[in-house]
Amino acid sequence: MLDDTLKAQLQQYLALLRQPIRLIASLDDSETGVDMKNLLETIVGLSDKVSLDTSGDDARKPSFVVAREGQTTGVRFAGLPLGHEFTSLVLALLWTGGHPPKVEADIIDSIKALEGNFNFEVYMSLSCHNCPDVVQALSLMAIVNPQVKTVVIEGGAFQKEVEERQIMAVPMVFLNGQVFGSGRMSVEEIIAKLDTKAGERDAAKLDVKEPYEVLIVGGGPAGAAAAVYAARKGIRVGVAAERFGGQTNDTMAIENYISVLETDGPKFAAALEAQVRQYGVDIMNLQRAAQIIPATETGGLVQVKMENGGTLRARTVILSTGARWRNVNVPGEAEYKNKGVAYCPHCDGPLFKGKRTAVIGGGNSGIEAAIDLAGIVKHVTVIEFADQLKADAVLVAKLKSLPNVTVHTHAQTTEITGDGGKVNGIRYKDRTTGDDHWVELEGVFVQIGLVPNTEFLKGTVELSKFGEIVVDAKGHTNVPGVFAAGDCTTVPFKQIVIAAGEGAKAALSAFDHLIRTPAASVATSVSQTIADAVLT
The missing domain is CATH 3.50.50.60 (FAD/NAD(P)-binding domain)
Structure with a gap:
């Protein structure tokens, strides 16, 4: 799972541990569960300060907790923290093991001063480049303040949860079972939301x-x-x-x-x-x-x-x-933001795997988004207001080579529709004929400039x-x-x-x-x- 170069780098990092830590795993027989066990055994083999306990019985399986020796709580990872989140795992190991975080002292003091019970759940995808900031912020808070509990959930491994909670954008954070926030957040922003006098x-x-x-x-x-x-x-x-x-x-x-x-x-x-x-x-x-x-x-x-x-x-x-990012400002956009309306295809694209999506905008950002999504989703519909795509010729050529993309130019988006809970389609007007059209889909990515x-x-x-x-x-x-x-x-x-x-x-x-x-x-x-x- 980890190549030799990555193992060597990880071993160097683990040498920075100042105190023993435990990995407490709650495993199952799924492919992810097997991979998780292999990953944890690899980590244990790289440092004598890390031990593995596979007797965990958390309801979320497969998952594991990074805890200090003698403790049973810490940061929990549900699913494999690889891709962009591998750094989050490494930092959780180091911080739990006593290596000081590169964070200003007043931030640490603010985290320690938080009073109450804070049970965070953060949903992420491995391709999301905004997620690590949120994951690492909440991990740090759980390690510094015992009243903070953090569970990091890889959406691809827990699709049922994602669907039940209608999570259509990541990172998505829940606090004590209620939506706390979505999108990129720094530790300072999270603290400010919790501490009203900050x-x-x-x-x-x-x-x-x-x-x-x-x-x-x-x-x-x-x-x-x-x-x-x-x-x-x-x-x-x-x-x-x-x-x-x-x-x-x-x-x-x-x-x-x-x-x-x-x-x-x-x-x-x-x-x-x-x-x-x-x-x-x-x-x-x-x-x-x-x-x-x-x-x-x-x-x-x-x-x-x-x-x-x-x-x-x-x-x-x-x-x-x-x-x-510029909003398209049509009915349904605000109502269904993060419920099918998204602005970052890299972050949220994996959540629409096998589904139908649309991209509003035919410039470079829009066509790049459509190309990226085409490799993940079932179908992409591109809607461009002008009479032709405005993206660079090389991008347009690539787009036209893809079998699961439909392009509508001279088309004006008029509404993003939904069932009250999430997006179910997009409506546009043909500016040449005046005819109205509705396309059934599950996600809309807005890419119309700044x-x-x-x-x-x-x-x-x-x-x-x-x-x-x-x-x-x-x-x-x-x-x-x-x-x-x-x-x-x-x-x-x-x-x-x-x-x-x-x-x-x-x-x-x-x-x-x-x-x-x-x-x-x-x-x-x-x-x-x-x-x-x-x-x-």
């Missing part, structure tokens, strides 16, 4: 931070590049990001970033953050901006008010808030008719001291490499602004704004 504490921390010379709002490729270029000037730099890495976290494969032959999105996002941290940049995660107040209104500093109520101040601000995350800027920063921030060749906005870069701007071609270049350019422009703007002119404002934050 937002207030975060806001208070933001209010008392010293002003930055460059504050970057957004942590995707543009924001990361801006942070590195600004920090290299030896100035105080901060990044307030809702999710560091931005859209790259949701990208399966990256093969066109110059000098990097191939990587995946989560690895790329982690590398971005690691490089930014290397320069001592103050990174503030889980922070969404709510308002920009220009320096002309504050008397010297730009203020950025966050949704949690906190306020950050800076001499210059770079907006790199990126974009998000919309910029700029709603909070309306009335302050000039936006295009598409909601993009209007910038000049140097990244200037119409507001002095405020710059912008990346997919949220009017710069054409939304690509990682372009966003990174624009971020670097914006940082250089911001630095140029700083050296041409006397710092003394804002000294009074700095003192006053800090005093206001402390006293109010």
Whole structure:
């Protein structure tokens, strides 16, 4: 099951164990059960600090618990944690065995401080690149706090559960039997949902931070590049990001970033953050901006008010808030989101194995999704509004070679239908004839491009008719001291490499602004704004 190279790597990791651990297995005679036993025996054979107990009798079979020696509880894996989840298994082994996680101390303290009984069940698929973050976050919480119980369930091995709970998107998390959340979540986000006062504490921390010379709002490729270029000037730099890495976290494969032959999105996002941290940049995660107040209104500093109520101040601000998947905005889309309506074919495609699906959108992302799905599902229907597919010719040729794909161009999606619990079809209008059509299916993947995350800027920063921030060749906005870069701007071609270049350019422009703007002119404002934050 594990090749020699992987075994050698795993043995090196297991050498980091500081205390003995037990693998308590509840097995059956299924193929997965046999494979699980083989996997566990392999792990035991690689370290004298790991033992195997096959007397487990959990209701979910096959499954196993990673527990400390002398204990019977810990992180439970139901099904095989391979594919993207093999790293989650390795980390669970190491953390249970006393190897310290690479997590900030205040996060560990927050986990330990949680009070109550938290029984988490997280459903994942082995091809989902968003799932490991959630699995690892909940695993860490179960290892650190005994009041947290976590079961990681591989949907393919427990299809009956998946169908009974109508799980049509992963990761899907249940807490004490009720839906807790779906999609990518960091440990900070999970803690924030459990600890209702976390937002207030975060806001208070933001209010008392010293002003930055460059504050970057957004942590995707543009924001990361801006942070590195600004920090290299030896100035105080901060990044307030809702999710560091931005859209790259949701990208399966990256093969066109110059000098990097191939990587995946989560690895790329982690590398971005690691490089930014290397320069001592103050990174503030889980922070969404709510308002920009220009320096002309504050008397010297730009203020950025966050949704949690906190306020950050800076001499210059770079907006790199990126974009998000565009909704098709038809009846049924919101109602059946995660109940057949999905946006990530890599994550959720395996849940539709052998079923009928549709892809809305004929651009590169839509056709790539259709090609990927065609290898998993029974049939794919592609619906494109324009009179022809807009994807690259090589992708279109590949699509047309597939026997289980139907393409409808000049077609307008009008409704996603369902039975009240899940999707059962899609309705579209032929724009040539005006005829209405209904296609029976179980899943719909929306792939119609991006919309910029700029709603909070309306009335302050000039936006295009598409909601993009209007910038000049140097990244200037119409507001002095405020710059912008990346997919949220009017710069054409939304690509990682372009966003990174624009971020670097914006940082250089911001630095140029700083050296041409006397710092003394804002000294009074700095003192006053800090005093206001402390006293109010």
